[in-house]
Amino acid sequence: MSQLSFDQRSNPNARSAAEREQVLANPGFGQTFTDHMVSIDFTEGVGWHDARLEPYGPLVLDPATSVFHYAQEVFEGLKAYRQAGGSIVAFRPLANAARFNRSCARLAMPELPEEVFVESLELLVQADRDWVPTTEGHSLYLRPFTIATQVGMGVNYPSKTFRYMVIASPSASYFASGVKAVKVWLSTEYTRAAPGGTGFAKCGGNYAAAFVAQRQAVQNGCDQVVWLDAFEHRHVEEMGGMNLFFVRGDRLVTPPLTGTLLAGITRDSILTFAADLGLTAEEGKITIEEWQAGCASGEITEVFACGTAAIVTPVGSVKGADREWTIGDGTPGPVTMRVREELLGIQYGTRPDPHGWVHKIC
Structure with a gap:
């Protein structure tokens, strides 16, 4: 107390x-x-x-x-x-x-x-x-x-x-009628955060500044915006309100925390419990060109976003001003669903809590 x-x-x-x-x-x-x-x-x-x-x-x-x-x-x-x-x-x-x-x-x-x-x-x-x-x-x-x-x-x-x-x-559940893969928009016109700014802080100004890009995403037939780095607009950072993970076989890769990304609690949890699922999780930079090429070659088989509200959200396709591609077959992948089910299982008490994350209130 x-x-x-x-x-x-x-x-x-x-x-x-x-x-x-x-x-x-x-x-x-x-x-x-x-x-x-x-x-x-x-x-x-x-x-x-x-x-x-x-x-x-x-x-x-x-x-x-x-x-x-x-x-x-x-x-x-x-x-x-x-x-x-x-x-x-x-x-x-x-x-x-x-x-x-x-x-x-x-x-x-x-x-x-x-x-x-x-x-x-x-x-x-x-x-x-x-x-x-x-x-x-x-x-x-x-x-x-x-x-x-x-x-x-x-x-x-x-x-x-x-x-x-x-x-x-x-x-309610983020998915009203089952888990659906979302389509994301690559924002090359706007920047969410720059080094030395407030990108890592959960403050309202960050979200207000993001609304115009989110509106642009919707106008282009997408569900969410993906933010890129402030200097080159090439390196992937995060989605609107969610962190991103790229699935490469049994490896999960998420952009590193450089002061411009929110240090998501869900992100950190997945990095920690991935080993419990036989997966390797690590931080690593990725450009939009590497993302597109990885999907084309089959090296990147799935992508998902994660956060408190949406838990784990599959990403099915990507659209930008000069490019568009599908991830896998465009539907939620097996690794994404395993991660989602593990997280929900810990939170709702249907799976073990080996890391001591659950805090009893009453």
Whole structure:
């Protein structure tokens, strides 16, 4: 337990069981939120204070609040899973806590003690445990975030006050009708991140800057965008919100973390448990020319993306302004599906957890 004492106040207007079940029957993703939220304030010279579990509701912020004007904020994303025996768990929350603090440090924001981060998740999930779906493949998505709350428009210094919060939303399976391979767009016009920037941080500005390229992908008949390096626009980095893996026989290869990619928790997990499946996993650079040629020769048989929301997403085809090709036969491959099933099995408790990643909440 942390040294902070959480004031806990139940929501007097919590939804009824019938209302909740109606939502859980078709939750979508990020559309409906549970009855409570966690809030903790920070003041320079005082530290973190006024920790509370309270009813979910709107925030009242001055129009000149710093976050609106200078985007000083970071967030995380992870899930709570209801396992077969009825217990509710999180997957590697300490890894999320560590990444959260790396993001905070890059954005000149106060770090949150890891034990406080985990306790805040536990409190919210325990309070809203009935919102954790029982349907196979569904989960409760958790969104911790910190925003700058100082009022004023001076750009020379970071905010001196902040608010950390956690909200939760029941989410359905990413694949509504089975696992489908996605088509991706190679973005050569826009850049997600450059060395020395905020590419490794999970901050809102990175995602806002990516929307135009994602829209371009959709306009070209693709599901997602693939980002390339900032200098040559040739080396593959990551997909929108997901890391990439290339399958070469029994080898899994993923672009290295160079400060421009998000260090995905799912990515790290796959690099670790690949050996349990008899696979070799490593980091390695790859250009779009090598990707296309590898698919043509059969050296690259599968490609998949991975992240908290989509777990493991097969990539079936690639399109760019001057090229287009198919990966394998364009359908989810056997290695991709083995990796996906192993990850889901650990998270939902149907397979062993040899690395101690599952964190029981209640």
